[in-house]
Amino acid sequence: MDRLNKMKIQNLRGKISSYMSEYNKDFVVNYMNVNCKREYEQVLKGGNLLLNNSFLFDGTWDMEQCNIPYRVNPITWDYTPNGDEEWTFMLNRQEYLYKLIISYYVENDEKYIVKVKELIFNWIDSNKITLKGGNTIRTIDTGIRALAWIPILIHLINEDKLKDEEIMRIVDSIKEQLTYLKEAYIGKYILSNWGVLQTTSIICSYLWLKDFFEDESLFNWAVKELYTQIDIQVFDDGSHWEQSIMYHVEVLNCSMKVIYYSKVFDFELEESFKEKVKSMAEYLMYSQTPDCTQECQGDSDKTEVRDVLTKAAILFEDETLKDAAFKNIDLNTVWLMGKKAFKIFNNIKFNKSRELSKEFKDSGNIYIRSSLKKDSSYTYLKNGTLGSGHGHCDLGHMSIFYDGKPFLIDSGRYTYVEGDPLREYFKSAKSHNVSIIDNDPFGVPKGSWGYKSYGYAFKNYFFAKDGITYAELPYRGKLKNGNEYTIIKKVLFISPNIWMVVNDIRCFGNHSLENYYNFDNNVNLEINDENISLNNSGSKLSIYNYNIDTLSKRDSLISKCYNEINNSIGIITKKDFDDKVINYDIMVGEDNCNNIRIKNGEINQFKGNNNISEEVCIVKEIELSLDESYIIIIFNEETFKGSKIYFYNDIPVYGKVVIIHKNKCGYKLIRLKG
Numbered sequence: 067m068d069r070l071n072k073m074k075i076q077n078l079r080g081k082i083s084s085y086m087s088e089y090n091k092d093f094v095v096n097y098m099n100v101n102c103k104r105e106y107e108q109v110l111k112g113g114n115l116l117l118n119n120s121f122l123f124d125g126t127w128d129m130e131q132c133n134i135p136y137r138v139n140p141i142t143w144d145y146t147p148n149g150d151e152e153w154t155f156m157l158n159r160q161e162y163l164y165k166l167i168i169s170y171y172v173e174n175d176e177k178y179i180v181k182v183k184e185l186i187f188n189w190i191d192s193n194k195i196t197l198k199g200g201n202t203i204r205t206i207d208t209g210i211r212a213l214a215w216i217p218i219l220i221h222l223i224n225e226d227k228l229k230d231e232e233i234m235r236i237v238d239s240i241k242e243q244l245t246y247l248k249e250a251y252i253g254k255y256i257l258s259n260w261g262v263l264q265t266t267s268i269i270c271s272y273l274w275l276k277d278f279f280e281d282e283s284l285f286n287w288a289v290k291e292l293y294t295q296i297d298i299q300v301f302d303d304g305s306h307w308e309q310s311i312m313y314h315v316e317v318l319n320c321s322m323k324v325i326y327y328s329k330v331f332d333f334e335l336e337e338s339f340k341e342k343v344k345s346m347a348e349y350l351m352y353s354q355t356p357d358c359t360q361e362c363q364g365d366s367d368k369t370e371v372r373d374v375l376t377k378a379a380i381l382f383e384d385e386t387l388k389d390a391a392f393k394n395i396d397l398n399t400v401w402l403m404g405k406k407a408f409k410i411f412n413n414i415k416f417n418k419s420r421e422l423s424k425e426f427k428d429s430g431n432i433y434i435r436s437s438l439k440k441d442s443s444y445t446y447l448k449n450g451t452l453g454s455g456h457g458h459c460d461l462g463h464m465s466i467f468y469d470g471k472p473f474l475i476d477s478g479r480y481t482y483v484e485g486d487p488l489r490e491y492f493k494s495a496k497s498h499n500v501s502i503i504d505n506d507p508f509g510v511p512k513g514s515w516g517y518k519s520y521g522y523a524f525k526n527y528f529f530a531k532d533g534i535t536y537a538e539l540p541y542r543g544k545l546k547n548g549n550e551y552t553i554i555k556k557v558l559f560i561s562p563n564i565w566m567v568v569n570d571i572r573c574f575g576n577h578s579l580e581n582y583y584n585f586d587n588n589v590n591l592e593i594n595d596e597n598i599s600l601n602n603s604g605s606k607l608s609i610y611n612y613n614i615d616t617l618s619k620r621d622s623l624i625s626k627c628y629n630e631i632n633n634s635i636g637i638i639t640k641k642d643f644d645d646k647v648i649n650y651d652i653m654v655g656e657d658n659c660n661n662i663r664i665k666n667g668e669i670n671q672f673k674g675n676n677n678i679s680e681e682v683c684i685v686k687e688i689e690l691s692l693d694e695s696y697i698i699i700i701f702n703e704e705t706f707k708g709s710k711i712y713f714y715n716d717i718p719v720y721g722k723v724v725i726i727h728k729n730k731c732g733y734k735l736i737r738l739k740g
Contacts, residue, residue: 067230074277075230079223086224089404095171102397112162113169117181123156126370127319130156130628141188143202150483151201158202159210167221168401179227190239195246205250206260209267212243216274237278244268248284256295259313265292266320273327296342301428304345309453310364311353315374318346325381347378351390352424352433356442356470362478365456368626373398380407385417423535425528432528434535436562441470443562449523449539455515459495461508461523461541462555468655469605472586474499478625484514492625501553501569502580508543529738533561536723536738560696563655564688570702572646579647581639584622587632593619606656610664613649614639648681648702663689667697669719674708697726
């Protein structure tokens with residue numbers, strides 16, 4: 067080895083020594099031993115499997131998890147044991163290598179170091195980097211792999227487990243892979259999570275290995291390109307355009323690594339970039355369900371999100387983000403960021419002042435909750451752009467948690483395998499809680515990534531006041547015969563446990579409407595004469611259907627994690643109609659199920675029509691007790707004849723959506739839409 071490379075390696079060792087002194091390995095290992103026992107057991111299980119060339123993709127943010135271990139002996143990097151290319155991609159990303167380093171630290175056993183080196187050098191020796199790529203060298207996987215190698219390299223060098231020649235083999239391979247990322251980069255990556263995974267890998271690798279690069283051109287290009295990617299891909303409201311929270315998090319995670327390593331090396335990033343990344347973390351905070359997971363929007367799994375929010379709270383030293391994060395720093399975070407991050411996190415106060423409900427106008431996503439507690443009610447509404455190939459047929463979709471437990475859900479993704487009928491099923495409208503006319507959905511998937519047709523979402527309406535929220539989700543679709551229609555789903559939530567869902571359908575001619583509901587696999591369902599009773603682990607929700615012809619129970623499938631599937635149940639309500647139809651459901655949580663009375667009400671127009679149909683205006687009185695009730699008034703048509711003032715008994719009413727809250731002290735008028 068020449069003298070220049072020896073000097074570069076010596077400088078790298080110095081960087082790592084300085085970094086690790088602040089990182090404090092002994093503190094990290096002790097913290098994991100004492101505070102992260104369950105997480106460590108999972109890591110050790112994976113580490114021990116790797117010793118036998120058995121691979122288990124069970125990391126929190128493994129994009130395509132596989133919780134069945136498969137042995138590959140001898141190692142063959144283009145192998146797939148289950149016919150799914152994604153397994154091969156996961157194998158080549160090598161994100162699992164950290165399990166061996168952590169296992170070595172805690173178990174103090176050299177065999178884990180031997181294995182991690184074997185896997186890295188075997189990959190280098192077995193894979194030639196060419197522009198043709200291939201299943202072991204796609205751009206997305208190369209970006210992930212190179213970024214995954216950086217902390218491994220840091221810890222191996224700090225533990226003096228690599229000779230200079232071995233360091234150069236790894237560094238040269240990383241450089242070769244990063245050069246390939248630039249040469250293979252194409253225009254569509256500007257708008258893809260693939261592109262962000264490439265540029266962030268280049269930036270983080272360069273910050274550590276700067277001395278080994280001939281110039282800064284690759285680094286400068288990656289920084290500039292990343293700024294463009296984030297500016298284009300992330301809406302002003304903080305949501306990622308691909309309409310899959312899973313890939314929102316992938317972009318967020320690797321962008322936060324850029325921010326983290328930039329702080330380590332005092333590299334100044336543009337404020338606009340950091341603000342956009344922070345807005346992504348804030349979006350994730352609002353989307354978080356009561357059980358601290360993400361809902362399975364688009365191609366997403368039901369994944370715990372608090373580790374991401376923990377890192378975001380540390381990077382931005384933000385009190386509100388900390389309130390949504392883990393109460394104590396988790397294994398993944400302390401492993402990545404060390405003792406300094408632990409100290410920063412502990413010095414941040416908790417701030418519970420964030421809004422309970424929030425509309426994200428750019429992406430068409432709305433999140434509504436009754437409180438910030440784990441037993442809260444939570445409603446997720448989706449009506450926006452399709453996004454990328456990861457988007458599903460979910461216009462007008464609604465998910466509902468009650469008492470902290472999932473009832474109405476998004477069914478998930480299950481697989482990406484081309485030609486598997488379940489891929490199209492999980493992307494289809496019938497796997498979501500939506501309306502379908504004449505069994506002709508507004509969107510029809512075509513293969514794993516395309517669509518034959520898709521509807522068009524208009525801008526949503528959202529308003530919250532006095533513990534009551536109201537949203538309208540309008541979109542346009544087209545039947546196969548060319549007949550266009552509009553659907554407006556109207557969702558009213560009276561915190562903490564009353565929902566009213568109105569389907570306002572306009573389609574010229576004679577048609578049949580079907581409304582689909584898909585339930586969590588832990589929900590038991592019983593259809594009664596008056597309602598549908600749902601029970602999830604003791605928490606109960608009742609659904610009352612109005613203006614339907616038939617109600618039927620159906621077998622359903624849901625997938626909370628890639629490669630996993632569960633049997634579940636769903637319901638379909640049907641209604642035949644001419645030109646237009648209004649039907650609706652009222653859902654009530656257990657707190658009021660026993661004593662609640664739902665009664666028809668009526669309003670009278672001043673000196674006008676006193677026989678107003680539900681097609682024009684729905685009036686329902688929900689009586690909670692003798693002393694308290696809510697009168698719900700929702701207009702489905704404009705008043706264009708006669709007086710604009712109406713009366714409920716002697717109470718004057720004006721507005722499209724009005725709630726009268728009555729109690730023993732009198733009443734309060736709450737107008738949600740004028």
